[in-house]
Amino acid sequence: MTYEDFIKKFNRTNFLDKYWSYFISIGALGIGLYFLYLLNFTEWYQLKKVTTKNITPLWAIYAFCGLFIFLGLYGFWIIPKNYGITYIKSDSPIDKKAEIINQLIHDLN
Numbered sequence: 001m002t003y004e005d006f007i008k009k010f011n012r013t014n015f016l017d018k019y020w021s022y023f024i025s026i027g028a029l030g031i032g033l034y035f036l037y038l039l040n041f042t043e044w045y046q047l048k049k050v051t052t053k054n055i056t057p058l059w060a061i062y063a064f065c066g067l068f069i070f071l072g073l074y075g076f077w078i079i080p081k082n083y084g085i086t087y088i089k090s091d092s093p094i095d096k097k098a099e100i101i102n103q104l105i106h107d108l109n
Helices: 003-010 015-041 044-051 058-082 094-108
Strands: none
Touching: 015 044, 015 058
């Protein structure tokens, strides 16, 4: 089995999963940026503080925003790595490599 055959055999062909993951990452990033915008550029937090006595501390809202922004950016960083195949050079004999690949195909099937 050549390198090109190996790529064709194991490369993920379902691109809908990839785009769904990007959609979730954009959503998480959007939620974080939206709440950050509400907190810094509107009167949203002050209105909540006036109407309720027990309000979430400001640092907790910033942590919430930071978490969602981090999750969105982490998604953009990790998704291309999930759909790539790593090539490792091996000096093993061809028959040993074929045996390992066949075992891998059997295990992943």
